Amino acid sequence: MTPQRKKVRVQTLLEKKQAGEKIVAVTAYDYPTALLVDEAGVDMVLVGDSVGNVVLGYDSTLPVTMEEMRHHLRAVRRGIKTALLVADMPFLSYQSSVAQAIENAGLLIKDGAEAVKLEGGTAPIIQIVRTLVDVGIPVVGHIGFTPQWIHQFGGVRVRGRRSDEAKRLVDMALALQDSGCFAIVLELVPEDLAAIITEKLSIPTIGIGAGPHCDGQILVLHDLIGMLPGWSPRHAKRYAEVGELIRHAVETYAREVREGKFPTSEHTTKMPPEELERLKQLLQKP
DSSP states (O other), X not given: OOOOOOOOOHHHHHHHHHHTOOEEEXXXXXXXXXXXXXXXXXXXXXXXXXHHHHTSOOSSSTTOOHHHHHHHHHHHHTTOSSSEEEEEOOTTSSSSOHHHHHHHHHHHHHTTOSEEEOXXXXXXXXXXXXXXXXXXXXXXXXXXXXXXXXXXXXXXXOOOOXXXXXXXXXXXXXXXXXXXXXXXXXXSOOHHHHHHHHHHOSSOEEEESSOTTSSEEEEOHHHHTTOSOSOOOTTOOOOOOHHHHHHHHHHHHHHHHHTTOSSOGGXXXXXXXXXXXXXXXXXXXX
């Protein structure tokens, strides 16, 4: 019998860093996948605004609304028993004011999130993080390539190749730690820079496209399982080809329906013979 895993909490991730144990994180966007990834034993589940790209069909994360995030968060919450549940704050749900950030972060906590994630490390973001932590809302930071800044960056690209930009990212990471973040996602930064940041911080770094030296790793579930056809980001390893399995299953189903091979008697039920006979008699009556 598999021993029951302990609930992962914010402090658990800090303890893992101190013990040199790697943190495993993944995204989820609905109840069935939440059940599966939680049973698989991941430490952290992120309801990411990447739901816009991989589930809702948007070109970026920018159109994702608070209503959409809350909808998917509640579904994931129902499937999580052990992992730490973190929710992304979508674009323009926290940038306008500290009051707006508190209100929207509070809604995500009420919907079941145990922490929220914000992008960026500029002074206004640092102030928001500090205030959220002060009112009791745990925060994960996110620097490097931050998808909500895609237009400012001019597309998806690695951040921190140049020494001056790398230094800014180090400063941002330290400021986010000082403001109260309990972990920081490093996305699309050179692995040697990620190693430097990880060594300087007392809180965990969780990498995505940031190399092996981070304290943990996160992948978008749909990249990990090969859900979507075609191109995959360089940083994502496809551990399965679930999309191809689904397509093949539906093609087989469609063929069997058209050929009259499905359903068969094992997929149906019949009336008791005496009830069928009574029905026929009833139908014969004027």
